Amino acid sequence: MSDADIERPRELYVYHATSSFASDISMSYFGYFAVRLGASFELLAWMQSLNNLLPNTLQHFWGWISDRRAHRAFWIIIGSALGGFALWLLSEAQTPEEVLVLLVLYSASLSLVQPTWAALQGDWIPAGRRGRVLSRFHVVGGMAGLVGSLVALWFVYNSGNETADGFRPLFVMAATATALGGLILVRVPYRDPGAIPDEQQTEQARIAHSDAFQGFVRVQMVYTLLMSLIWPLFAVLLIRVIGATNTQLVIFSILGAAAEMAFQPLMGRLVDRVGPLQVMFISRIGFAALPFIYVLWQDLWVYYVLQVVIFGPCFSAFLISTNTLILDLAPSGERAGYFSYYNTRIGITTFIGALTGGYLAGFLDGYLGSTAQAIYWVFVISGTGRLLASLPYLRLTSPRRYPASLRLLDRLAEARRPWRR
Numbered sequence: 474m475s476d477a478d479i480e481r482p483r484e485l486y487v488y489h490a491t492s493s494f495a496s497d498i499s500m501s502y503f504g505y506f507a508v509r510l511g512a513s514f515e516l517l518a519w520m521q522s523l524n525n526l527l528p529n530t531l532q533h534f535w536g537w538i539s540d541r542r543a544h545r546a547f548w549i550i551i552g553s554a555l556g557g558f559a560l561w562l563l564s565e566a567q568t569p570e571e572v573l574v575l576l577v578l579y580s581a582s583l584s585l586v587q588p589t590w591a592a593l594q595g596d597w598i599p600a601g602r603r604g605r606v607l608s609r610f611h612v613v614g615g616m617a618g619l620v621g622s623l624v625a626l627w628f629v630y631n632s633g634n635e636t637a638d639g640f641r642p643l644f645v646m647a648a649t650a651t652a653l654g655g656l657i658l659v660r661v662p663y664r665d666p667g668a669i670p671d672e673q674q675t676e677q678a679r680i681a682h683s684d685a686f687q688g689f690v691r692v693q694m695v696y697t698l699l700m701s702l703i704w705p706l707f708a709v710l711l712i713r714v715i716g717a718t719n720t721q722l723v724i725f726s727i728l729g730a731a732a733e734m735a736f737q738p739l740m741g742r743l744v745d746r747v748g749p750l751q752v753m754f755i756s757r758i759g760f761a762a763l764p765f766i767y768v769l770w771q772d773l774w775v776y777y778v779l780q781v782v783i784f785g786p787c788f789s790a791f792l793i794s795t796n797t798l799i800l801d802l803a804p805s806g807e808r809a810g811y812f813s814y815y816n817t818r819i820g821i822t823t824f825i826g827a828l829t830g831g832y833l834a835g836f837l838d839g840y841l842g843s844t845a846q847a848i849y850w851v852f853v854i855s856g857t858g859r860l861l862a863s864l865p866y867l868r869l870t871s872p873r874r875y876p877a878s879l880r881l882l883d884r885l886a887e888a889r890r891p892w893r894r
Contacts, residue, residue, distance in 0.1 A: 481606075484660045485593070488549075489610050490617035491654030492590075497618030498625050499560060499647030501726045502640050503572070504708035505719070509637035512569035514709065514838060514847075518831020520573050521705040526824035527580035546593065546658035552585030553655025557648040564644035587816060592808040595800045607793050608741020615734025621647075622727040629719045639719045679804070685871055686802040690815055692865045693795075694822045696757060699858030701826030703764055706834050706848050714845045715773050728777055732785020733792075740790045749794035749801070750869050756794065757863040759787035764856030768849045801871060830855070 507520055559579035566572045625643050632639035711717045711725065744752050763783060767776070803811035830851050837847035 484657050486610065486613045488590075488654050488657050489614045491650045491657065492553075492586075493614030493618040494621040495560070495647040495650040495654065496621075497726070497730055498621035498650075499563075499644045501622070501730075502625065502643060502722065503563070503576070504705070505712065505722050506637050506640045507569050507572050508708045508712050509635075509640070509719075510566070510569045510572065512572070514705070514831050514835035516569050516573065517705040517708065518828045518835075520569075520576055521701070521827040521831070522824040523573070524576050524580055525701065525704075525827055526820045527577060527584060548589045549586050549593070549658055550655040552582045552589070553651050556582035556586065557650075557652030557655075560644050560648035560651060564641045564648070587812070591796065591799075591812040595803070595808045606741075607796050608737040608744075608789075611737040611741075611789065611792055612734055615730060615737060618730045619727065619734060621650075622723065622730050626720065626723045626727060629723050632719070635719055682802045682804075685869070686799070686811065686815075689798060689802075689869055690818055692862075692869060693815070694818050695865070696859065696862040697819050698822040698826040699855055699862050700760065701823040702830035702833070702855040702858070703848075703852050704823075704827050705831040706851060709834075709844065710767070710771075710848050711773075711776075714848060715771060715776075717773055721773060725773075725776060725780060728780040729784050729788070732781040733789045734785075736786045736789040737793070740786070740793050743790075744793050744797050748871060748874075749798040750866065750871055752790045753794040753798070754863065754866040756787040756790035757859070757866055759783050760791075761856060761859035761863055764852040764859070768852045771845075798871065 556579055559575055563575045628642050629639045799811055834847045834851050837850055838844050841847055
Protein backbone atom coordinates (compact mmCIF):
# COMPACT_ATOMS: atom_id res chain seq x y z
CA MET A 474 0.00 0.00 0.00
CA SER A 475 1.44 3.40 -0.97
CA ASP A 476 1.66 6.30 1.43
CA ALA A 477 -1.16 8.05 -0.44
CA ASP A 478 -3.43 5.04 0.08
CA ILE A 479 -3.12 4.82 3.87
CA GLU A 480 -6.29 3.45 5.42
CA ARG A 481 -6.66 5.21 8.75
CA PRO A 482 -8.17 3.22 11.62
CA ARG A 483 -11.66 4.40 12.52
CA GLU A 484 -10.62 4.38 16.16
CA LEU A 485 -8.56 7.51 15.49
CA TYR A 486 -11.70 9.41 14.53
CA VAL A 487 -13.65 7.95 17.46
CA TYR A 488 -10.97 9.03 19.91
CA HIS A 489 -10.90 12.53 18.45
CA ALA A 490 -14.69 12.70 18.76
CA THR A 491 -14.71 11.66 22.43
CA SER A 492 -11.86 14.06 23.22
CA SER A 493 -13.66 16.96 21.53
CA PHE A 494 -16.93 16.06 23.25
CA ALA A 495 -15.21 16.11 26.64
CA SER A 496 -13.42 19.39 25.97
CA ASP A 497 -16.46 21.22 24.62
CA ILE A 498 -18.80 20.04 27.36
CA SER A 499 -16.47 21.06 30.18
CA MET A 500 -13.32 23.08 29.57
CA SER A 501 -15.16 25.63 27.45
CA TYR A 502 -16.89 26.63 30.68
CA PHE A 503 -14.22 26.35 33.36
CA GLY A 504 -13.69 30.15 33.30
CA TYR A 505 -17.41 30.77 33.76
CA PHE A 506 -17.45 28.11 36.51
CA ALA A 507 -14.62 29.92 38.31
CA VAL A 508 -16.29 33.34 37.97
CA ARG A 509 -19.52 31.93 39.42
CA LEU A 510 -17.44 30.66 42.36
CA GLY A 511 -16.15 34.21 42.91
CA ALA A 512 -12.72 34.19 41.23
CA SER A 513 -10.91 37.55 41.01
CA PHE A 514 -9.06 38.97 37.98
CA GLU A 515 -5.76 37.80 39.46
CA LEU A 516 -6.94 34.28 40.24
CA LEU A 517 -8.48 33.95 36.78
CA ALA A 518 -5.14 35.05 35.36
CA TRP A 519 -3.34 32.30 37.29
CA MET A 520 -5.87 29.71 36.13
CA GLN A 521 -5.55 30.68 32.49
CA SER A 522 -1.78 31.04 32.70
CA LEU A 523 -1.18 27.67 34.32
CA ASN A 524 -3.63 26.06 31.92
CA ASN A 525 -1.48 27.50 29.11
CA LEU A 526 1.90 26.77 30.67
CA LEU A 527 1.77 23.31 32.21
CA PRO A 528 0.20 21.28 29.37
CA ASN A 529 2.79 22.76 27.03
CA THR A 530 6.04 23.02 28.98
CA LEU A 531 5.79 19.42 30.19
CA GLN A 532 5.41 18.24 26.60
CA HIS A 533 9.11 18.34 25.79
CA PHE A 534 9.79 15.24 27.87
CA TRP A 535 6.68 13.38 26.76
CA GLY A 536 7.26 14.26 23.10
CA TRP A 537 10.77 12.80 23.30
CA ILE A 538 9.45 9.65 25.00
CA SER A 539 6.67 9.26 22.42
CA ASP A 540 9.13 9.38 19.53
CA ARG A 541 11.36 6.70 21.07
CA ARG A 542 9.49 4.46 23.48
CA ALA A 543 6.51 2.12 22.95
CA HIS A 544 3.28 2.62 21.05
CA ARG A 545 2.14 6.26 20.97
CA ALA A 546 -1.39 5.15 21.90
CA PHE A 547 -0.11 3.79 25.23
CA TRP A 548 0.83 7.26 26.44
CA ILE A 549 -2.50 8.72 25.30
CA ILE A 550 -4.39 6.06 27.29
CA ILE A 551 -2.41 6.90 30.45
CA GLY A 552 -2.96 10.63 29.97
CA SER A 553 -6.68 10.15 29.32
CA ALA A 554 -7.14 8.20 32.57
CA LEU A 555 -5.37 10.94 34.53
CA GLY A 556 -7.40 13.65 32.77
CA GLY A 557 -10.69 11.89 33.48
CA PHE A 558 -9.84 11.66 37.17
CA ALA A 559 -8.96 15.38 37.31
CA LEU A 560 -12.24 16.36 35.64
CA TRP A 561 -14.25 14.29 38.09
CA LEU A 562 -12.53 16.02 41.01
CA LEU A 563 -13.17 19.38 39.33
CA SER A 564 -16.91 18.70 39.40
CA GLU A 565 -16.67 18.62 43.21
CA ALA A 566 -14.69 21.88 43.61
CA GLN A 567 -16.23 24.41 46.00
CA THR A 568 -13.79 27.35 45.77
CA PRO A 569 -11.77 29.04 42.99
CA GLU A 570 -8.59 27.91 44.76
CA GLU A 571 -9.64 24.27 44.43
CA VAL A 572 -10.32 24.82 40.73
CA LEU A 573 -6.79 26.20 40.35
CA VAL A 574 -5.20 23.14 41.99
CA LEU A 575 -7.23 20.67 39.94
CA LEU A 576 -6.42 22.50 36.72
CA VAL A 577 -2.77 21.77 37.45
CA LEU A 578 -3.53 18.03 37.59
CA TYR A 579 -5.61 18.21 34.40
CA SER A 580 -2.85 20.16 32.67
CA ALA A 581 -0.36 17.42 33.49
CA SER A 582 -2.57 14.92 31.65
CA LEU A 583 -2.80 17.21 28.62
CA SER A 584 0.99 17.49 28.45
CA LEU A 585 1.13 13.74 27.94
CA VAL A 586 -1.70 13.52 25.41
CA GLN A 587 -1.32 16.55 23.11
CA PRO A 588 2.07 16.01 21.39
CA THR A 589 1.55 12.26 21.25
CA TRP A 590 -1.87 12.58 19.64
CA ALA A 591 -0.63 15.12 17.06
CA ALA A 592 2.27 12.80 16.18
CA LEU A 593 -0.03 9.76 15.98
CA GLN A 594 -2.26 11.63 13.54
CA GLY A 595 0.81 12.55 11.46
CA ASP A 596 1.86 8.91 11.28
CA TRP A 597 -1.37 8.09 9.47
CA ILE A 598 -1.67 11.12 7.14
CA PRO A 599 0.12 11.29 3.74
CA ALA A 600 1.98 14.52 3.01
CA GLY A 601 -0.10 15.72 0.06
CA ARG A 602 -3.43 15.41 1.87
CA ARG A 603 -2.71 16.85 5.30
CA GLY A 604 -5.07 19.80 5.03
CA ARG A 605 -8.01 17.67 3.86
CA VAL A 606 -7.45 14.84 6.33
CA LEU A 607 -6.89 17.17 9.29
CA SER A 608 -10.06 19.05 8.36
CA ARG A 609 -11.89 15.71 8.37
CA PHE A 610 -10.62 15.06 11.88
CA HIS A 611 -11.69 18.53 12.96
CA VAL A 612 -15.14 18.12 11.39
CA VAL A 613 -15.65 14.88 13.31
CA GLY A 614 -14.35 16.57 16.46
CA GLY A 615 -16.47 19.63 15.78
CA MET A 616 -19.64 17.56 15.42
CA ALA A 617 -18.90 15.71 18.66
CA GLY A 618 -18.08 19.00 20.37
CA LEU A 619 -21.32 20.49 19.09
CA VAL A 620 -23.23 17.55 20.56
CA GLY A 621 -21.40 18.17 23.83
CA SER A 622 -22.34 21.84 23.72
CA LEU A 623 -26.01 21.00 23.08
CA VAL A 624 -25.98 18.58 26.00
CA ALA A 625 -24.40 21.33 28.09
CA LEU A 626 -27.16 23.72 27.00
CA TRP A 627 -29.84 21.25 28.06
CA PHE A 628 -28.31 20.66 31.48
CA VAL A 629 -27.60 24.34 32.19
CA TYR A 630 -31.03 25.46 30.99
CA ASN A 631 -32.78 22.90 33.18
CA SER A 632 -30.61 23.51 36.23
CA GLY A 633 -32.83 26.44 37.16
CA ASN A 634 -30.07 28.58 38.68
CA GLU A 635 -27.26 30.96 37.77
CA THR A 636 -24.65 29.49 40.11
CA ALA A 637 -21.63 27.25 39.59
CA ASP A 638 -23.80 24.19 40.27
CA GLY A 639 -25.25 24.43 36.79
CA PHE A 640 -21.87 23.46 35.34
CA ARG A 641 -21.00 20.54 37.67
CA PRO A 642 -22.71 17.70 35.70
CA LEU A 643 -20.76 18.76 32.63
CA PHE A 644 -17.42 17.93 34.27
CA VAL A 645 -18.71 14.49 35.31
CA MET A 646 -19.70 13.64 31.73
CA ALA A 647 -16.39 14.98 30.45
CA ALA A 648 -14.50 12.79 32.91
CA THR A 649 -16.30 9.68 31.66
CA ALA A 650 -15.77 10.52 27.98
CA THR A 651 -12.08 11.32 28.51
CA ALA A 652 -11.30 8.06 30.29
CA LEU A 653 -13.28 5.87 27.89
CA GLY A 654 -11.93 7.67 24.83
CA GLY A 655 -8.35 6.76 25.64
CA LEU A 656 -9.23 3.06 25.87
CA ILE A 657 -10.51 3.11 22.26
CA LEU A 658 -6.94 3.54 21.02
CA VAL A 659 -6.06 0.02 22.22
CA ARG A 660 -7.36 -1.15 18.83
CA VAL A 661 -5.07 1.11 16.76
CA PRO A 662 -2.24 -0.91 15.16
CA TYR A 663 1.36 0.16 15.67
CA ARG A 664 2.91 2.20 12.86
CA ASP A 665 6.67 2.63 13.31
CA PRO A 666 7.52 6.37 12.94
CA GLY A 667 11.05 5.48 11.84
CA ALA A 668 9.73 3.44 8.93
CA ILE A 669 7.64 6.29 7.49
CA PRO A 670 9.58 7.92 4.63
CA ASP A 671 10.21 11.67 4.74
CA GLU A 672 9.63 13.69 1.60
CA GLN A 673 13.21 14.97 1.66
CA GLN A 674 16.08 13.24 3.41
CA THR A 675 19.09 15.38 2.42
CA GLU A 676 20.98 17.33 5.05
CA GLN A 677 20.35 20.57 3.18
CA ALA A 678 16.61 19.91 3.21
CA ARG A 679 16.67 19.15 6.93
CA ILE A 680 18.45 22.44 7.64
CA ALA A 681 15.94 24.38 5.53
CA HIS A 682 13.03 22.73 7.31
CA SER A 683 14.56 23.38 10.73
CA ASP A 684 15.24 27.05 9.96
CA ALA A 685 11.70 27.54 8.69
CA PHE A 686 10.31 25.87 11.80
CA GLN A 687 12.37 28.04 14.16
CA GLY A 688 11.25 31.20 12.38
CA PHE A 689 7.62 30.13 12.59
CA VAL A 690 7.88 29.41 16.33
CA ARG A 691 9.42 32.83 17.05
CA VAL A 692 6.67 34.68 15.21
CA GLN A 693 3.95 32.60 16.89
CA MET A 694 5.43 33.29 20.33
CA VAL A 695 5.12 37.06 19.88
CA TYR A 696 1.58 36.87 18.50
CA THR A 697 0.25 34.49 21.15
CA LEU A 698 1.81 36.59 23.92
CA LEU A 699 -0.29 39.55 22.81
CA MET A 700 -3.29 37.38 22.01
CA SER A 701 -3.42 35.81 25.47
CA LEU A 702 -3.66 39.16 27.31
CA ILE A 703 -7.47 39.04 27.13
CA TRP A 704 -8.04 35.32 27.73
CA PRO A 705 -8.64 35.49 31.50
CA LEU A 706 -10.86 38.55 31.08
CA PHE A 707 -13.41 37.22 28.64
CA ALA A 708 -15.52 35.38 31.22
CA VAL A 709 -15.63 38.57 33.31
CA LEU A 710 -16.67 40.60 30.27
CA LEU A 711 -19.56 38.26 29.48
CA ILE A 712 -20.79 37.73 33.05
CA ARG A 713 -20.07 40.95 34.97
CA VAL A 714 -20.15 43.53 32.16
CA ILE A 715 -22.59 42.10 29.61
CA GLY A 716 -24.63 40.26 32.26
CA ALA A 717 -24.95 36.97 30.35
CA THR A 718 -26.83 34.08 31.95
CA ASN A 719 -25.45 30.54 32.08
CA THR A 720 -27.69 29.56 29.18
CA GLN A 721 -26.48 32.49 27.08
CA LEU A 722 -22.87 31.54 27.84
CA VAL A 723 -23.47 28.05 26.51
CA ILE A 724 -25.21 29.40 23.37
CA PHE A 725 -22.18 31.63 22.79
CA SER A 726 -19.89 28.59 22.87
CA ILE A 727 -22.21 26.54 20.65
CA LEU A 728 -22.20 29.17 17.92
CA GLY A 729 -18.39 29.26 17.89
CA ALA A 730 -18.13 25.46 17.78
CA ALA A 731 -20.71 25.17 15.00
CA ALA A 732 -19.03 27.84 12.87
CA GLU A 733 -15.62 26.27 13.40
CA MET A 734 -16.92 22.88 12.28
CA ALA A 735 -18.73 24.31 9.26
CA PHE A 736 -15.59 26.00 7.94
CA GLN A 737 -13.22 23.04 8.49
CA PRO A 738 -13.68 21.41 5.03
CA LEU A 739 -13.20 24.74 3.25
CA MET A 740 -10.09 25.60 5.24
CA GLY A 741 -8.66 22.11 4.72
CA ARG A 742 -9.00 22.38 0.94
CA LEU A 743 -7.65 25.92 1.02
CA VAL A 744 -4.55 24.85 2.97
CA ASP A 745 -3.85 22.06 0.48
CA ARG A 746 -4.16 24.54 -2.40
CA VAL A 747 -2.39 27.69 -1.21
CA GLY A 748 -0.38 26.41 1.77
CA PRO A 749 -0.69 26.79 5.56
CA LEU A 750 1.28 30.03 5.93
CA GLN A 751 -1.03 32.06 3.76
CA VAL A 752 -4.18 30.76 5.45
CA MET A 753 -2.53 31.40 8.82
CA PHE A 754 -1.83 35.05 7.96
CA ILE A 755 -5.47 35.64 7.06
CA SER A 756 -6.60 34.11 10.37
CA ARG A 757 -4.16 36.33 12.30
CA ILE A 758 -5.71 39.45 10.79
CA GLY A 759 -9.18 38.23 11.73
CA PHE A 760 -8.14 37.58 15.33
CA ALA A 761 -6.58 41.06 15.48
CA ALA A 762 -9.94 42.67 14.70
CA LEU A 763 -11.91 40.84 17.40
CA PRO A 764 -10.77 42.71 20.57
CA PHE A 765 -11.68 46.09 19.07
CA ILE A 766 -15.17 44.94 18.10
CA TYR A 767 -15.73 43.29 21.49
CA VAL A 768 -15.17 46.53 23.41
CA LEU A 769 -16.72 48.95 20.92
CA TRP A 770 -20.00 47.02 20.64
CA GLN A 771 -20.67 45.46 24.03
CA ASP A 772 -23.80 43.63 23.01
CA LEU A 773 -24.37 39.88 23.31
CA TRP A 774 -26.06 39.67 19.90
CA VAL A 775 -23.03 41.26 18.28
CA TYR A 776 -20.86 38.67 20.03
CA TYR A 777 -23.07 35.90 18.66
CA VAL A 778 -22.54 37.20 15.12
CA LEU A 779 -18.78 37.48 15.66
CA GLN A 780 -18.63 33.82 16.72
CA VAL A 781 -20.04 32.82 13.33
CA VAL A 782 -18.50 35.42 11.01
CA ILE A 783 -14.97 35.84 12.39
CA PHE A 784 -14.09 33.51 15.26
CA GLY A 785 -15.29 30.24 13.71
CA PRO A 786 -13.55 30.66 10.31
CA CYS A 787 -10.35 32.04 11.86
CA PHE A 788 -10.10 29.35 14.52
CA SER A 789 -10.64 26.54 12.01
CA ALA A 790 -7.99 28.12 9.75
CA PHE A 791 -5.60 28.39 12.70
CA LEU A 792 -6.02 24.74 13.73
CA ILE A 793 -5.50 23.24 10.29
CA SER A 794 -2.75 25.59 9.10
CA THR A 795 -0.67 25.22 12.28
CA ASN A 796 -0.79 21.42 12.38
CA THR A 797 -0.19 21.16 8.63
CA LEU A 798 2.85 23.42 8.74
CA ILE A 799 4.46 21.53 11.62
CA LEU A 800 3.83 18.19 9.90
CA ASP A 801 5.35 19.63 6.70
CA LEU A 802 8.51 20.64 8.53
CA ALA A 803 8.99 17.78 11.03
CA PRO A 804 10.83 14.55 10.13
CA SER A 805 8.59 11.49 10.55
CA GLY A 806 10.55 10.15 13.50
CA GLU A 807 10.58 13.48 15.36
CA ARG A 808 7.01 14.70 15.00
CA ALA A 809 6.07 14.48 18.66
CA GLY A 810 9.31 16.28 19.53
CA TYR A 811 8.54 19.09 17.09
CA PHE A 812 5.00 19.50 18.43
CA SER A 813 6.24 19.48 22.03
CA TYR A 814 8.96 22.04 21.19
CA TYR A 815 6.37 24.33 19.61
CA ASN A 816 3.78 23.85 22.35
CA THR A 817 6.32 24.38 25.13
CA ARG A 818 7.32 27.78 23.82
CA ILE A 819 3.75 28.83 23.11
CA GLY A 820 2.83 27.69 26.62
CA ILE A 821 5.49 29.90 28.17
CA THR A 822 4.46 32.99 26.21
CA THR A 823 0.72 32.52 26.83
CA PHE A 824 1.46 31.94 30.53
CA ILE A 825 3.20 35.33 30.65
CA GLY A 826 0.53 36.98 28.50
CA ALA A 827 -2.50 35.74 30.44
CA LEU A 828 -0.89 36.53 33.78
CA THR A 829 0.06 40.02 32.59
CA GLY A 830 -3.43 40.66 31.24
CA GLY A 831 -5.12 39.56 34.45
CA TYR A 832 -2.92 41.61 36.74
CA LEU A 833 -3.07 44.62 34.42
CA ALA A 834 -6.87 44.46 34.44
CA GLY A 835 -6.85 44.15 38.23
CA PHE A 836 -4.62 47.21 38.53
CA LEU A 837 -6.72 49.25 36.09
CA ASP A 838 -9.92 48.15 37.83
CA GLY A 839 -8.65 49.61 41.10
CA TYR A 840 -7.14 52.70 39.46
CA LEU A 841 -10.10 53.58 37.21
CA GLY A 842 -12.79 52.22 39.51
CA SER A 843 -14.52 50.49 36.60
CA THR A 844 -14.35 46.84 35.54
CA ALA A 845 -15.64 47.72 32.07
CA GLN A 846 -12.94 50.38 31.54
CA ALA A 847 -10.21 48.05 32.77
CA ILE A 848 -11.27 45.39 30.28
CA TYR A 849 -11.56 48.01 27.52
CA TRP A 850 -7.92 49.11 27.77
CA VAL A 851 -6.49 45.59 27.99
CA PHE A 852 -8.52 44.58 24.92
CA VAL A 853 -7.29 47.63 22.98
CA ILE A 854 -3.67 46.83 23.88
CA SER A 855 -4.14 43.22 22.80
CA GLY A 856 -5.83 44.15 19.51
CA THR A 857 -3.16 46.68 18.59
CA GLY A 858 -0.41 44.22 19.42
CA ARG A 859 -2.06 41.45 17.41
CA LEU A 860 -2.35 43.70 14.37
CA LEU A 861 1.34 44.66 14.46
CA ALA A 862 2.42 41.08 15.23
CA SER A 863 0.55 39.82 12.14
CA LEU A 864 3.02 41.50 9.79
CA PRO A 865 6.00 39.16 10.45
CA TYR A 866 3.92 36.25 9.14
CA LEU A 867 4.44 37.73 5.69
CA ARG A 868 8.17 37.04 6.06
CA LEU A 869 7.79 33.34 6.85
CA THR A 870 8.64 30.76 4.22
CA SER A 871 8.17 27.02 3.89
CA PRO A 872 10.37 24.67 1.84
CA ARG A 873 7.24 22.86 0.68
CA ARG A 874 5.53 24.38 -2.35
CA TYR A 875 1.76 24.38 -2.91
CA PRO A 876 0.02 24.44 -6.31
CA ALA A 877 -1.98 27.66 -6.00
CA SER A 878 -0.28 29.80 -3.37
CA LEU A 879 -1.14 33.50 -3.37
CA ARG A 880 1.49 35.23 -5.50
CA LEU A 881 1.35 38.53 -3.65
CA LEU A 882 2.08 36.92 -0.29
CA ASP A 883 4.77 34.72 -1.88
CA ARG A 884 6.54 37.78 -3.26
CA LEU A 885 6.36 39.58 0.07
CA ALA A 886 7.88 36.55 1.79
CA GLU A 887 10.66 36.15 -0.78
CA ALA A 888 11.50 39.84 -1.16
CA ARG A 889 14.78 40.92 0.37
CA ARG A 890 14.65 43.50 3.12
CA PRO A 891 15.77 46.97 1.92
CA TRP A 892 18.67 47.09 4.39
CA ARG A 893 20.01 43.74 3.07
CA ARG A 894 20.00 44.61 -0.62
